[in-house]
Amino acid sequence: RERARDILESVEGRDDTRLGVEAMDLLDAYGIETPQGEIVDSPGDALDVAETIDGGVVMKIVSPDILHKSDIGGVKVGVENEDVYDAYEDLITRARNYQPDANIIGVQVQEMVDLDAGVETIVGMNRDPQFGPLLMFGLGGIFVEVMEDTTFRVAPVAENEAHAMTEEIDSAPLLRGARGRDPVDVDEVTETIQRLSQLVTDFPAILELDINPLVALPDGAQAVDVRLTVD
Ligand code: ADP
Ligand code: MG
Structure with missing residues (x-):
């Protein structure tokens, strides 16, 4: 409390x-x-977090201006470590395309739930x-x-x-x-x-x-x- x-x-x-x-x-x-995970603001940090989590991860855009993340392709499920960098950049690009002046806090890297x-x-x-x-x-x-x-x-x-x-x-x-x-x-x-x-x-x-x-x-x-x- x-x-x-x-x-x-x-x-x-x-x-x-x-x-x-x-x-x-x-x-x-x-x-x-809640699933294990963290919010990061660089691809390098995203990889650091992903490496602490077994198997693939889920990556999501975090922005107060984007309420329905999957509607803009802002949720990636089953991302392997070698794809974390690309996924990070792609999420940011999608958010920018959706709303150029969006306040983007970063990307949440989360454990996969079955x-x-x-x-x-x-x-x-x-x-x-x-x-x-x-x-x-x-x-x-x-x-x-x-x-x-x-x-x-x-x-x-x-x-x-x-x-x-x-x-x-x-x-x-x-x-x-x-x-x-x-x-x-x-x-x-x-x-x-x-x-x-x-x-x-x-x-x-x-x-x-x-x-x-x-x-x-x-x-x-x-x-x-x-x-x-x-x-
Ligand atoms: P939004 O509702 O903003 O689109 P969510 O975080 O709810 O974003 O993700 C959308 C969908 O992606 C969820 O309803 C779920 O089906 C899937 N998903 C999200 N996070 C996870 C996770 N950690 N493990 C497995 N599936 C997930
Ligand atoms: Mg949801």
Whole structure:
């Protein structure tokens, strides 16, 4: 909580409050699991980070002006060490082409999460003028707009309520392991919903927060992408 406060204070009064960088640290401070990784601002540093991570990495453009990174080709999955330099330059070029005056913070180099073994979900919060902090849980990733399979609660939620959210979406059978797949760690998803609930309850300055995707795995759940707006 202390650490979360420090992070939020460090961004207070900043012009651009749609945070990408600090958002991951904030989740981490509340015990929400995030993939190993770092944000760097040179190809050399990107390679240094990639070399500390086993196998390929994911590289993403980090800019407050680019909200949907994959829409501009700003997410590269499965990058091998020898391709890190080129990938870095290409991400920056794509961002510049998209918006020449974009504020580019750098590139995030991230551990790969095994999407095939998991289910992409979304956990979010929006402050509603009438109801207050509305938590949302649903199917995430590329399906989120198409399926609109979501459920809502007002924060804070108790464990049984958070758990109910994971059971009442239409895609709930996917979480329980449809078609011979391993079921995902629903307890960890429930836990993540509760931690997010606690975070936004503790900090009213957080106006909006979306984890998309939260990859629910057979063992654990990983917050792969997060978007945050603070007051
Ligand atoms: P954005 O939503 O801004 O396009 P994301 O970080 O959510 O960017 O990445 C887009 C998609 O790329 C994700 O929904 C996921 O399918 C895939 N992806 C992102 N990061 C990882 C990762 N670390 N491991 C595996 N797949 C990833
Ligand atoms: Mg995303």
